[in-house]
Structures are given as structure tokens and as C-alpha cells.
Amino acid sequence: MGKITGFMEFERQDESYLAPESRLKNYKEFVLKLTDEQAKVQGARCMDCGIPFCNSGCPVNNIIPDWNDLVYRQHYRQALDVLHQTNNFPEFTGRICPAPCESACTLGINSDAVGIKSIEHKIIDEGWEHGWVKPQPADHRTGKKVAVIGSGPAGLAAAQQLARAGHDVTVFEKSDRAGGLLRYGIPDFKLEKFHIDRRIEQMEAEGVKFRLSTLVGKDFPASVNNWAKETIFPEDLEKEFDAVVIAGGAEQPRDLPVPGRELKGVHFAMDFLPQQNKINAGDKVKDQIKATGKHVVVIGGGDTGSDCVGTSNRHGATAITQFELMPQPPEQENKPLVWPYWPTKLRTSSSHEEGCERDWAVATKRLEGKGGKVEKLVACRVEWKDGKMVEVPNSEFDVKADLVLLAMGFVSPVQQVLEAFGVEKDGRGNARAATEGTNAYVTSKPGIFAAGDIRRGQSLVVWAIREGRQCARAVDEYLMGHSVLPR
Ligand SMILES: Cc1cc2nc3c(=O)[nH]c(=O)nc-3n(C[C@H](O)[C@H](O)[C@H](O)COP(=O)(O)OP(=O)(O)OC[C@H]3O[C@@H](n4cnc5c(N)ncnc54)[C@H](O)[C@@H]3O)c2cc1C
Ligand code: SF4
Numbered sequence: 001m002g003k004i005t006g007f008m009e010f011e012r013q014d015e016s017y018l019a020p021e022s023r024l025k026n027y028k029e030f031v032l033k034l035t036d037e038q039a040k041v042q043g044a045r046c047m048d049c050g051i052p053f054c055n056s057g058c059p060v061n062n063i064i065p066d067w068n069d070l071v072y073r074q075h076y077r078q079a080l081d082v083l084h085q086t087n088n089f090p091e092f093t094g095r096i097c098p099a100p101c102e103s104a105c106t107l108g109i110n111s112d113a114v115g116i117k118s119i120e121h122k123i124i125d126e127g128w129e130h131g132w133v134k135p136q137p138a139d140h141r142t143g144k145k146v147a148v149i150g151s152g153p154a155g156l157a158a159a160q161q162l163a164r165a166g167h168d169v170t171v172f173e174k175s176d177r178a179g180g181l182l183r184y185g186i187p188d189f190k191l192e193k194f195h196i197d198r199r200i201e202q203m204e205a206e207g208v209k210f211r212l213s214t215l216v217g218k219d220f221p222a223s224v225n226n227w228a229k230e231t232i233f234p235e236d237l238e239k240e241f242d243a244v245v246i247a248g249g250a251e252q253p254r255d256l257p258v259p260g261r262e263l264k265g266v267h268f269a270m271d272f273l274p275q276q277n278k279i280n281a282g283d284k285v286k287d288q289i290k291a292t293g294k295h296v297v298v299i300g301g302g303d304t305g306s307d308c309v310g311t312s313n314r315h316g317a318t319a320i321t322q323f324e325l326m327p328q329p330p331e332q333e334n335k336p337l338v339w340p341y342w343p344t345k346l347r348t349s350s351s352h353e354e355g356c357e358r359d360w361a362v363a364t365k366r367l368e369g370k371g372g373k374v375e376k377l378v379a380c381r382v383e384w385k386d387g388k389m390v391e392v393p394n395s396e397f398d399v400k401a402d403l404v405l406l407a408m409g410f411v412s413p414v415q416q417v418l419e420a421f422g423v424e425k426d427g428r429g430n431a432r433a434a435t436e437g438t439n440a441y442v443t444s445k446p447g448i449f450a451a452g453d454i455r456r457g458q459s460l461v462v463w464a465i466r467e468g469r470q471c472a473r474a475v476d477e478y479l480m481g482h483s484v485l486p487r
Contacts, residue, residue, distance in 0.1 A: 001065075002072025006044030012112035013038055015121070020354045024313055027188040027280050030350070031095070031121075036074060039122045042115045043072035049106045053340045054116060057104025059466045060087045064101060064116055071119050080127040083120065085486070088157045088465060091128070091195045092182060094121030097462045104340035128198070135205035138166035144479045147172060147241040149216045149417075152180020153461045154452025155247035156199065157468025158475070161485050162245075163206045165476045170241075171208060174215040174228040177281070180249055182461065184225065184274035187307050189314070193281060217420035224251045224414055225274060234421045243447050243475045246431060247468065248417045250453035254408040256299060260367030265374040269304045269407035276311050291315035295400040297377050298322040298356075299364060300407035303349075308405045310351030320356040321399055323379065325389075328360035363389070365396065367404060377401040410458040421448055431455045441471040442478070449475055 003009075016032045017023070023030035034042060046068035054064040063082050070079035083090050097117060105113035127133045144167045148159045151173040163169045177183050179196040200210065215228035216237060237244055253268045255261070267289055275285045291312035298308045301324025312320050333343030352358065363382045369375040381395035412429035424432040424444035431450035433443050441449045451471035452464040469486065476483035 001046065001048035002069045003044040006041075006072070007047050007107055007111070010041050010045050012045065012115050013042060014115060015118045017350060023189065024354060027276070027314060029095070029189060029192050033125055034115075034118050034122045039071050039119060040074060042119055043068045043070075045107065046072075046114045047107060053104040053106055054101040054114070057340055058101040059460070059462045060093075060469070062086050062101065062116075062120070064114075067123060068114065068116075068119060071123060076123060076126040077130070077132055079123045080132055083123050088160050088469065089153065089199060090120050090124040091199075092153060092191065093117075093462050093465070094124050095191050095195075096186060098342075098460065100342050100462075103338075103342050106340075109335060109339055133198075133202065135202050136164055137206045138164055140166050141168070142166040142480065144168065144242045145170070145240065146243045146245065146475060146479075147216075147237050148245045148247060149237075150180060150247035150249055150452070150454070151175075151178035151183075151210065151212075152247060152249050152452060152464060153182060154249075154454075154464035154468040154471070155180065155245065156203070157465045158245050158247060158451055158472045159208050159468075160203050160206065161469055161472030162475060163203065163208045165472070165480075165483070165485055167476070167479065169208045171210050172214050172216050172232065172237075173210065173212050174220075174226055176213050176227050178210055178212065184277050185270060185304075185307075187273060187311055188277060188280045189310060190307070193277070217417050219416050221252070221414060221416065223253060223255075223268065225270065238447070242479055243449065244421075245471055245475060246417065246421060246423070246443070246448065246450045246454055247452045247464075247471075248413060248454045250410045250413045250430070250458040252410055252412050252414050252429075253406065254411050256364060256406050256408065258364055258366050260369065260374065263367055263369045263374040264372050265369070265402055266367060266404040267406065269298075269300070269308050269405050272405055273304070273307055273311060276314075289403070291317040291320075291403055293318055294402035296320045296403045296405065297399060297401040298405045298407055300324065300409065301326070301358070301360070302407065302409060304409070305405075305407035306349040306351045308407050309356045310349075310354060312403075312405075313351070313354045313356070317403075319400075322352075322356055322358045323362040323364070324358070324360045325363055325382065326360065327384070363391070367401070368398075374401055374404055377404060410453075412457070413454040417454070421445065423448055423450070428457055430457050435467070435470065441467070441474040447478070449478075 018030040048065045067079040099117040102113040148171045213229040220226045292315045296312045296317045298305045333345040378398045381392040426432045433450045451467035473485040
């Protein structure tokens with residue numbers, strides 16, 4: 001513990017942002033990382049609890065008190081080593097993780113939690129700036145071959161761990177660039193894509209091969225982006241590789257079955273967001289869906305919806321409204337009731353702050369338009385009675401809408417991927433696999449493993465990294481009979 005009285009002396013200081021008027025001009029990140037002095041002070045706030053709840057609140061079990069202390073002492077290189085012990089990609093989580101560790105921080109019970117995420121961000125950025133992040137190739141080869149399907153955070157974490165254990169790893173990705181939703185989905189202003197590129201370079205130097213634009217399986221639904229130029233059948237992969245990890249994410253979007261859904265100008269968020277990622281990467285996109293000069297309505301109050309708001313503002317939308325079906329949560333959580341768990345409370349993202357109207361407990365009844373183009377969204381207010389959602393009488397209203405973005409989450413993985421492999425599904429259509437015991441991460445077919453959103457349903461980057469790492473250990477044990485990879 002760096003400074004015994006630090007938690008009493010110093011206030012929490014969040015990272016600052018560039019002002020909206022300057023950040024809305026481009027798609028670059030706008031969060032300003034802590035200075036050395038600020039990071040030292042923030043590290044000093046950690047009480048080094050005997051039972052650090054932050055550590056168990058963090059899905060990858062980051063060893064947070066140790067690196068808080070090292071940052072207080074300004075030993076960034078050692079802090080980076082501790083951080084990398086539990087997290088392959090802290091530059092992703094240090095930017096876009098909602099930080100469940102902070103909800104679990106003991107200091108948060110009667111004060112503001114330690115700014116753990118801002119400290120993580122600082123450590124990994126120092127690491128890259130000083131050239132401390134280097135490839136770590138295995139010192140021996142096992143001769144075993146592993147295929148990983150999907151290059152999102154789960155697939156990347158699994159592939160890196162397996163390569164470091166000496167296996168020959170090939171990642172198959174249907175998109176033209178690696179990264180999963182980190183690349184195509186999450187806007188560049190939250191995570192610039194050079195962060196992914198340099199991790200891919202590191203992994204290639206560690207021996208991982210990437211086969212991009214390659215779909216494993218067949219008959220992909222039209223509602224899911226598929227830019228693949230080549231198709232590989234699962235049975236061919238199974239013959240060539242000693243083990244397969246399916247990490248294809250949960251890509252089947254939730255649709256809105258209301259009259260008018262077919263009108264032009266109504267799109268899934270995941271048709272809209274990846275197009276802007278591609279443009280930012282220098283690609284040309286034919287007939288890009290643009291919010292410029294439009295009245296945009298975003299349906300869905302989560303992360304994806306907020307990303308649509310931020311992107312629409314950068315396009316220059318005239319007005320943006322975001323509707324959420326659930327009631328507005330309280331501004332402050334009831335800490336004694338919820339600590340150390342993730343609380344339900346009103347969350348206002350930087351995208352919301354850039355400008356948008358938000359409304360809760362609203363259900364869309366229909367979409368109306370002229371000449372096949374959407375012009376209006378008709379909605380009503382809803383309330384919950386006996387656990388059922390009911391329409392509030394006489395509450396119908398409408399809003400002008402030239403662009404409607406459906407951001408209501410994802411129902412499941414694409415079923416065709418799991419069916420092509422012939423693995424069992426759970427009740428929600430995810431790949432059935434446990435996370436504990438001798439059968440951890442293995443599907444109903446021996447040698448075929450599953451990790452990330454495809455196994456747990458739509459979730460977070462940090463959970464995907466955890467699952468990728470734990471799955472890698474399970475695969476290593478399956479191939480070698482034992483493993484030194486961390487669990
Ligand atoms: C718009 C948006 C914003 C988000 N924002 C955040 C955030 O701020 N913070 C956060 O923690 N989480 C966020 N999430 C959630 C997070 O991105 C996911 O939980 C995480 O990426 C899941 O990782 P994954 O590796 O399991 O799957 P994914 O990232 O979905 O990657 C799966 C990959 O597999 C590929 N693939 C699928 N099937 C095949 C196949 N048959 N053959 C070849 N390739 C295949 C896909 O093309 C994709 O690249 C967001 C999600 C979305 C959609
Ligand atoms: S719970 Fe908070 S105060 Fe305690 S060790 Fe973790 S970060 Fe430090």
C-alpha cells in the first residue's frame with residue numbers, strides 16, 4: 001500500500017475528455033489519460049484491502065491492489081508485468097470496459113471508488129509508448145494444431161495463450177480485418193483500431209496465423225455481416241486440426257416485428273456502425289447509411305444504442321432520440337443493497353453528453369412512411385403490472401424519423417455456425433459448454449471448444465478475454481494432459 005492515508009487525503013479524479021465541439025469533428029479517441037502525477041495520486045487512494053473485492057469483481061481477476069501500489073511508486077514497467085499476468089489486452093479494457101471492478105471497490109461503499117480503469121489505461125499506454133510490449137514466442141513447439149474461429153477478444157485471447165503454450169494456431173475470420181466487434185461495431189472514437197493492429201502484429205510474431213475473409217460453415221443469414229470470400233467446411237477443419245475453438249460471438253440481432261419494419265431507412269445498428277468503421281479505415285462503402293441532416297431514432301438504450309448516437313452526431317444528424325423499453329433507472333444506486341455487485345443505475349455515456357433526447361418505458365407500435373421510406377415512428381408508453389408489460393391508455397405519440405436504428409441487442413449466436421459443427425445448444429441457443437471442471441469449455445463434441453459471446457450470450461469484452469484465456473488452458477490440457485497456462 002503506497003500511502004496509508006491516501007484514501008482520506010485525495011479525491012477521485014476521472015479522466016478528462018476533449019470538449020464535444022472538438023471531438024465531434026472526427027472519429028478519434030478523446031479521453032485524456034492521467035498524467036504521471038495524477039496517476040500517482042489515484043494509485044495512492046487504494047487501501048490495499050486485505051480482501052480486495054475489486055479483484056473478484058473483475059472478470060479477469062486483475063491483481064489491482066498490486067498495480068495501484070506500483071503506479072503510486074511510478075514503477076510502470078513492473079505494473080505492466082502484473083497487469084499482463086491476467087489480461088492479454090489491457091488497452092481494450094482500459095478504454096471500453098464498464099469496470100465492474102470499480103463497482104466492487106471497498107472504498108466505493110462510503111466514498112468514490114478507486115479509479116481503477118484510468119490507472120489500467122495509464123499503465124498499458126506507458127507500456128506501448130516505452131516499447132515494453134514485445135512478442136513472447138514459445139520456447140518450444142508442441143506440434144499440435146489448433147483452429148480458432150472468430151477474431152474477437154475471446155478468439156484473440158485464446159489464440160495468444162495457445163501460441164505461447166507452443167501450439168500452431170490459425171485464426172479463421174469471416175471479416176476482412178481481425179478484431180470482431182472491437183473492429184466492426186465499437187466506434188473508433190471509443191477504440192481506435194491501431195490498438196488491434198499492433199496486437200495482431202505481436203501475435204503474428206508469436207506464430208499465430210490469420211486467415212481473414214474466410215467463413216467456417218455455410219448458409220449464413222442475410223441479417224449478419226458476412227464479407228467472406230472463401231468458405232471452409234467444419235468437417236475439413238476437424239480433420240486438419242487437433243482442436244477447434246469456436247469464438248464466433250453472438251451476432252444474431254434482435255428484430256422489431258412491427259408494421260413498417262420493411263420501410264427504407266430502418267436498419268440494424270450493426271449495418272450502420274461497421275460501415276463507419278470501414279470508412280475510417282479508408283475503405284469505400286457503397287450507399288453508406290448516413291444520419292446527416294436526418295431525424296434519427298435509436299431503439300434500444302444500451303451500449304450499441306449509445307454508439308449509434310455518437311456516430312449519428314458525428315455524421316451531423318439534425319435530431320437524435322433514443323428510446324428504451326425499460327423504465328428509467330435511479331440516478332444513484334442503493335450502495336448498501338447492491339455493493340459489491342454491478343448496480344442498476346442511470347448511465348450517461350459520453351455519446352449521450354454530445355447531444356440526444358432519451359426517453360424510457362417507450363414501446364414502438366409501428367413505423368409509417370411515404371413512397372416506401374420511413375417518415376414517422378408511432379410509439380406508446382408502457383408500464384409493468386404483475387410482471388407484465390402493458391400499454392398506458394391514451395399514451396400514443398409519434399416522432400419524426402428519417403432514420404431508425406435498431407439497437408435492441410442480440411438474441412443468440414448465428415445458429416448455422418453451431419449447427420454446422422453439430423454441437424449442442426443451451427436453452428438460449430448458445431453453444432452448450434460448462435466453465436468449470438474437467439469438461440470446461442468443451443462442447444458436446446470432444447475436441448471442439450467454445451468461448452466468449454457464442455457460449456455465454458452477448459456480454460462484455462472483459463468476459464470474452466476471460467473465457468478465451470480459460471478456454472486456452474482447457475484446450476492445452478486436452479492436447480497435452482496438463483497445462484501451465486493460468487486459469
Ligand atoms: C456496438 C457494440 C458496442 C459494444 N461496446 C462495448 C463496450 O463498450 N464495452 C464492452 O465491454 N463490450 C462492448 N460490446 C460487447 C463486446 O463487443 C462483445 O461482448 C465482445 O466483442 C464479444 O467477444 P467475442 O470474441 O465473443 O465475439 P465477437 O467480438 O463478436 O467476435 C466474433 C468474431 O467471429 C467472427 N465469426 C463469427 N462466425 C464466424 C464463422 N462462421 N467463420 C469465421 N468467422 C466467424 C465474426 O466475424 C467476429 O469477428 C459492444 C458490442 C457492440 C455490438
Ligand atoms: S477494493 Fe478498492 S481500495 Fe480495496 S484493494 Fe481494490 S482498488 Fe484498492
